[in-house]
Amino acid sequence: MSTLQATRPFPDSEEMEISFGPQHPATHGVLRVMVKLDGERIIDAKPIIGYLHRGTEKIFERETYNGTIPHTDRMDYTAAATNNQALVGAVEKMMGVTVPPRAAYIRMVLAELQRIASHIIWLGTHALDIGAQTPFFYTFQEREIILDLYEEYCGARLTLNCMRVGGQPFNLPEGWTDRCRAFVDQLPARIAEWERLLTNNRIWKLRTIGVGVISAANAVEWGLTGPPLRGSGVKWDIRKVFPYDRYDEVDFEIPIGANGDTYDRYLVRMEEMRQSVRIVQQCLAKLPDGPVMAKVPKVIKPPKGEIYFSVEGPKGELGFYVVSDGSTNPYRLRVRPACFINLQVLPELVRGHLVADMIAVIGTLDIVLGEIDR
Amino acid sequence: MAEQDNVAPQEQAAPKPPWEEKPVPPEPRDAREHEQVREVAAVLPDVVLEAVEFAGQVTLTVPCERIVDVCRACKDGLGYKFLVDLTAVDWQERPEGRFDVVYWMHRFTDSKRLRLKARVADGVEVRSVTGVWKVANWMEREAFDMFGIYFADHPNLERILTWEGFNGHPLRKDFPIEGVDTGAAIYPDVYPPGGGPVAGGEGES
Numbered sequence: 001m002s003t004l005q006a007t008r009p010f011p012d013s014e015e016m017e018i019s020f021g022p023q024h025p026a027t028h029g030v031l032r033v034m035v036k037l038d039g040e041r042i043i044d045a046k047p048i049i050g051y052l053h054r055g056t057e058k059i060f061e062r063e064t065y066n067g068t069i070p071h072t073d074r075m076d077y078t079a080a081a082t083n084n085q086a087l088v089g090a091v092e093k094m095m096g097v098t099v100p101p102r103a104a105y106i107r108m109v110l111a112e113l114q115r116i117a118s119h120i121i122w123l124g125t126h127a128l129d130i131g132a133q134t135p136f137f138y139t140f141q142e143r144e145i146i147l148d149l150y151e152e153y154c155g156a157r158l159t160l161n162c163m164r165v166g167g168q169p170f171n172l173p174e175g176w177t178d179r180c181r182a183f184v185d186q187l188p189a190r191i192a193e194w195e196r197l198l199t200n201n202r203i204w205k206l207r208t209i210g211v212g213v214i215s216a217a218n219a220v221e222w223g224l225t226g227p228p229l230r231g232s233g234v235k236w237d238i239r240k241v242f243p244y245d246r247y248d249e250v251d252f253e254i255p256i257g258a259n260g261d262t263y264d265r266y267l268v269r270m271e272e273m274r275q276s277v278r279i280v281q282q283c284l285a286k287l288p289d290g291p292v293m294a295k296v297p298k299v300i301k302p303p304k305g306e307i308y309f310s311v312e313g314p315k316g317e318l319g320f321y322v323v324s325d326g327s328t329n330p331y332r333l334r335v336r337p338a339c340f341i342n343l344q345v346l347p348e349l350v351r352g353h354l355v356a357d358m359i360a361v362i363g364t365l366d367i368v369l370g371e372i373d374r
Numbered sequence: 375m376a377e378q379d380n381v382a383p384q385e386q387a388a389p390k391p392p393w394e395e396k397p398v399p400p401e402p403r404d405a406r407e408h409e410q411v412r413e414v415a416a417v418l419p420d421v422v423l424e425a426v427e428f429a430g431q432v433t434l435t436v437p438c439e440r441i442v443d444v445c446r447a448c449k450d451g452l453g454y455k456f457l458v459d460l461t462a463v464d465w466q467e468r469p470e471g472r473f474d475v476v477y478w479m480h481r482f483t484d485s486k487r488l489r490l491k492a493r494v495a496d497g498v499e500v501r502s503v504t505g506v507w508k509v510a511n512w513m514e515r516e517a518f519d520m521f522g523i524y525f526a527d528h529p530n531l532e533r534i535l536t537w538e539g540f541n542g543h544p545l546r547k548d549f550p551i552e553g554v555d556t557g558a559a560i561y562p563d564v565y566p567p568g569g570g571p572v573a574g575g576e577g578e579s
Contacts, residue, residue, distance in 0.1 A: 050535040057520075058544055062551055093429055096399045098392035167393070220456055220482075223509030241485050294393035303399040305428045308459065308478055308489070321478070323463050332545075336459040336478075344512045373535060 015043065020358070022051050028125065028362065029369030033346070040354050045347045049340075052373035060333035065091050065165055065300040068333060073159035075335065076371040078121050081107075081114035081150075082313040084163040089244050090309035090320040091165045094302040103167035103292040104245040109180065109283045110153070110162060111245075111311070112276040116187070117146045118314035118366075119269050126266075126363035127198060130207045135197050142190055145183050152176060166296035177284050184280045191273055198266070208262040212349040212361040215260060222345040225338050226316025227268045228365060232260030238312035250282045262364040269366075301328055308336075315339050315366055335374060339367040400429040408432055410488050417447045431489060438471070438492040438500055445477065445490070445506045454479040454488060460503070460513035462521045466547040471495045473523055477503070494523060502528040520545035 021032035030051035036043040056075060060068045072083040085107055092099060099107075120143045124136040147157040152173055154162040162169070198204045214224070219232040229236060237254045239247040255271035257264025304326040310319030316338030323332040342365050349365075350358045405411050405427035411434060415422050421444050424435035436444045448454040459478040466472060471493035478489050494500050502525040503510045514525045515534040522543035525531055533540060542549050 053535045055544055058551060095397050097397040100393040221508050223457055296397060305402055307429055307431060319459060321459060321461060332463045334461045340512065341509060
């Protein structure tokens with residue numbers, strides 16, 4: 001490196017290597033990026049992860065199947081409901097359990113509320129990172145109502161543990177559907193309010209348009225899923241491709257972007273929130289009566305075999321690969337973490353950009369280190 | 375008697391919904407005749423060691439040394455452009471190779487998924503598929519970190535979730551669930567370089 005410095009024409013533009021993180025608030029947790037800089041331009045970036053590694057997959061192996069559910073809450077802690085949904089879906093598929101329709105609809109309501117809540121955190125913090133402080137206060141008001149709804153349903157606000165193999169642990173409390181409907185009915189007006197702050201904001205556009213561009217072919221090559229893939233124009237959503245629960249009975253659109261930049265991913269997520277509102281409204285309107293728990297054995301014992309089951313989480317495709325040896329504990333329970341795989345593309349996206357743009361790109365990938373490190 | 379005859383058909387007329395029945399788990403089936411397996415066999419006839427279908431998912435066991443050929447054929451010829459997941463499973467006592475390296479890929483044209491499996495003995499290198507799918511890079515690093523499977527031709531095979539100098543590979547079945555003393559990198563004068571405390575050992579040596 002010293003020879004490289006010596007040959008540079010300008011002594012003040014030397015190459016620097018800087019450790020970004022792991023305690024920087026703009027890295028959304030404990031992400032550390034070793035960035036190689038030429039002045040303020042990024043030559044290369046290397047994400048270093050693992051600071052939050054808790055050995056979740058190892059812990060899974062000693063838990064019973066229902067006992068693993070609370071551990072999934074702690075992976076992507078902004079989207080516990082979809083984590084639960086993926087795990088119980090995998091075990092149910094393995095055991096051949098059919099979930100009662102009411103339970104499936106409750107799951108969809110919880111999952112879509114979770115998607116909205118997760119996107120709300122993304123929007124607030126992403127805008128905050130880029131310098132727009134106001135959206136943070138507006139968005140978190142709405143998130144509070146979602147967390148209240150969760151608290152009323154299952155007693156927890158973040159680590160929900162709100163699904164079981166075979167159905168739902170509880171029925172909906174008295175009046176819950178009315179409160180939920182009141183919330184989702186007013187949400188589109190709130191989303192429009194947030195969009196008024198950002199969508200046509202000149203600073204926001206300058207900071208996001210053309211930043212972190214990835215083409216559709218490259219996005220597939222790098223295994224991106226969720227909004228980063230759809231932002232590049234690939235119309236792909238697990239809810240449509242492999243419908244689980246009762247997603248084939250509700251009507252919704254998959255928003256896609258055109259340019260694959262930070263701005264398009266922003267637009268995709270904003271539209272996804274509106275689509276989630278639509279799904280929740282339809283689910284509440286159709287919500288069938290009946291039991292919320294299927295007839296499953298007291299001891300969950302899937303047969304020998306292996307299965308992969310995935311859901312469309314707020315961050316991307318969240319999958320569980322379950323290998324069972326026929327006992328009460330999973331022999332191997334692998335998580336296909338959406339954030340882990342989406343983060344891998346970070347060096348590609350930031351090369352040649354400014355340091356400040358890396359903040360925007362980390363924000364737009366919407367990573368949660370709890371899921372990356374597990 | 376006649377009354378009983380009248381009652382019985384009525385009970386049959388209203389079958390229980392599936393969630394009130396005892397669940398029927400799926401059965402594994404031989405899938406050599408499955409369409410997705412035949413496609414692979416048409417391109418590479420000698421690679422299919424075993425083919426199983428379980429709950430609608432096809433698993434193909436292929437020889438470990440052919441894995442890159444198979445993956446490339448699947449991606450370029452058969453259209454499995456998307457590698458969804460790559461992981462490993464530890465079968466500690468299995469004689470024909472301790473680990474399964476599992477590849478799970480997706481085809482956009484008809485939304486079909488196919489699982490490839492390669493059996494690997496402990497200490498034997500698997501060739502990396504990072505040249506086929508770029509996304510395999512971190513997944514293989516994780517499999518290396520967690521299981522100690524070496525991927526040949528990998529551009530940057532480093533530990534990813536644990537740190538350099540960590541002793542052992544946590545997802546191996548013989549790694550203690552309570553963990554090991556991990557002072558290795560912090561006290562190089564106490565623990566030998568690159569070694570670190572041995573799993574289940576006394577600590578200082």
